[in-house]
Amino acid sequence: MKITVVGTGYVGLVTGTCFADVGIDVTCVDIDKEKIKNLKKGIIPIYEPGLEEMVQRNIEKGRLHFSTQLKDTLEDTEVIFSAVGTPPDEDGSADLQYVLNVAREVGQHMNNYLILVTKSTVPVGTANKVKKALQEELDKRDVNIDFDVASNPEFLKEGAAVQDFLKPDRIVIGTESDKAKEIMEKLYKPFTLNGHPVIFMDIPSAEVTKYAANAMLATKISFMNDIANFCEIVNADVNSVRKGIGSDSRIGNKFIYPGTGYGGSCFPKDVKAIIRTANENNYNLRVLQSVEDVNEDQKTILFRKLMDHYNGDIKGKKIAMWGLSFKPKTDDMREAPALNLIDKITEAGATIKAYDPVAMDEAKRRVGDKIEYAKDQYDALLDADALLLVTEWMDFRYPNFNAIKRLMKEPPILDGRNIYDRLEMKKYGFYYTGIGIANEK
Numbered sequence: 001m002k003i004t005v006v007g008t009g010y011v012g013l014v015t016g017t018c019f020a021d022v023g024i025d026v027t028c029v030d031i032d033k034e035k036i037k038n039l040k041k042g043i044i045p046i047y048e049p050g051l052e053e054m055v056q057r058n059i060e061k062g063r064l065h066f067s068t069q070l071k072d073t074l075e076d077t078e079v080i081f082s083a084v085g086t087p088p089d090e091d092g093s094a095d096l097q098y099v100l101n102v103a104r105e106v107g108q109h110m111n112n113y114l115i116l117v118t119k120s121t122v123p124v125g126t127a128n129k130v131k132k133a134l135q136e137e138l139d140k141r142d143v144n145i146d147f148d149v150a151s152n153p154e155f156l157k158e159g160a161a162v163q164d165f166l167k168p169d170r171i172v173i174g175t176e177s178d179k180a181k182e183i184m185e186k187l188y189k190p191f192t193l194n195g196h197p198v199i200f201m202d203i204p205s206a207e208v209t210k211y212a213a214n215a216m217l218a219t220k221i222s223f224m225n226d227i228a229n230f231c232e233i234v235n236a237d238v239n240s241v242r243k244g245i246g247s248d249s250r251i252g253n254k255f256i257y258p259g260t261g262y263g264g265s266c267f268p269k270d271v272k273a274i275i276r277t278a279n280e281n282n283y284n285l286r287v288l289q290s291v292e293d294v295n296e297d298q299k300t301i302l303f304r305k306l307m308d309h310y311n312g313d314i315k316g317k318k319i320a321m322w323g324l325s326f327k328p329k330t331d332d333m334r335e336a337p338a339l340n341l342i343d344k345i346t347e348a349g350a351t352i353k354a355y356d357p358v359a360m361d362e363a364k365r366r367v368g369d370k371i372e373y374a375k376d377q378y379d380a381l382l383d384a385d386a387l388l389l390v391t392e393w394m395d396f397r398y399p400n401f402n403a404i405k406r407l408m409k410e411p412p413i414l415d416g417r418n419i420y421d422r423l424e425m426k427k428y429g430f431y432y433t434g435i436g437i438a439n440e441k
């Protein structure tokens with residue numbers, strides 16, 4: 001079987017490589033020439049555990065190819081996965097220009113039956129637009145070629161993307177054609193042998209499922225952040241509350257960790273986009289509006305705590321920042337809370353020296369010399385007036401607290417992920433504050 005994957009970002013590259021790994025002939029296409037040049041040499045543009053070795057292995061086996069020309073890949077291709085970006089437009093809606101460009105390009109060049117599968121996260125109704133765009137191109141060519149569209153939203157998590165793709169909780173496929181259903185079922189068979197279900201449904205339901213899943217996860221996070229802030233006011237410890245509620249199987253213990261707000265390339269844009277789509281349909285998703293509001297506040301909670309600690313004036317202070325990526329095990333800084341903190345802290349006149357195990361280059365690209373970059377996590381602490389723990393990388397979990405104390409000028413630790421123990425911090429003599437834990441008076 002031969003397939004094409006368009007877009008070699010987190011989703012496209014993982015999708016293409018995992019399909020190649022089970023023996024399918026895959027060509028991954030991207031308009032970014034530099035990316036494709038590197039990928040042909042087995043160099044991947046992102047940090048994703050396990051992916052680079054897998055890419056190299058499949059290139060060597062001759063099953064994984066890369067190209068900048070979608071049209072060259074279309075002959076005999078049965079399925080095209082479109083995994084291009086759908087960034088937010090100014091009004092919060094998903095920008096569909098890349099998705100529709102792919103549909104048009106396919107229509108301009110296809111010569112045999114194929115299924116155009118949208119893997120990107122797209123608003124309900126997009127499959128119809130994709131179908132129309134493709135058909136218009138066929139009409140312009142005055143040819144009559146059969147094709148199907150399908151919606152196959154992706155649920156992988158950055159940082160665990162390969163494993164999530166190989167062993168998915170479920171695969172959702174929206175299609176209206178039996179032929180497409182049969183081909184997609186066959187294609188995904190290697191990933192479903194362990195009983196992971198393929199859930200077939202109509203296309204609009206598949207499109208909504210992706211947004212509903214992300215919106216639900218974002219809701220859990222904002223709910224817990226709201227409860228955490230309340231806990232602080234009433235002298236309760238959110239860590240205890242979390243364990244207390246998480247043990248209820250109806251609630252579950254995943255995704256109920258308070259922190260500095262959700263970020264990344266998906267939750268913020270997807271929550272905004274579904275609110276927007278609902279508005280266009282004269283419906284107000286009130287819960288999600290609040291989820292957004294809580295998250296916007298939460299992204300600056302460490303800044304507010306820092307200001308409180310220094311009585312509203314941090315001018316001239318040196319701030320150490322541990323963690324820049326929006327979550328551990330990725331270099332992705334899209335909508336990372338670290339970016340809001342960097343803006344707020346530097347605007348207030350303090351300087352930042354930061355360290356992240358993998359996102360340093362990405363940070364340089366995004367914020368340049370707005371901050372200083374440390375050689376390692378301890379280098380960031382030299383003469384610092386505060387340590388902000390922003391991303392809970394494993395490297396930060398058991399640091400040498402004696403060294404931290406020795407290196408820093410002042411000892412406040414502001415733990416944005418509640419990874420340290422308050423009593424232990426007290427023993428070391430740090431001023432410690434987390435999220436949803438009453439502060440030392």
Ligand SMILES: NC(=O)c1ccc[n+]([C@@H]2O[C@H](COP(=O)([O-])OP(=O)(O)OC[C@H]3O[C@@H](n4cnc5c(N)ncnc54)[C@H](O)[C@@H]3O)[C@@H](O)[C@H]2O)c1
Nearest residue numbers: 007008009010011030031032083084085086098120121154
């Ligand atoms: N990143 C995630 O964790 C994740 C998870 C699930 C779903 N999604 C969704 O998947 C989609 C892709 O996300 P991503 O993070 O992989 O994006 P990305 O921005 O990392 O990658 C998109 C790629 O598409 C390429 N591209 C754009 N137009 C093209 C065209 N016409 N032809 C060929 N290539 C083109 C870009 O050059 C880029 O390399 C988005 O809709 C996103 O919401 C992302």
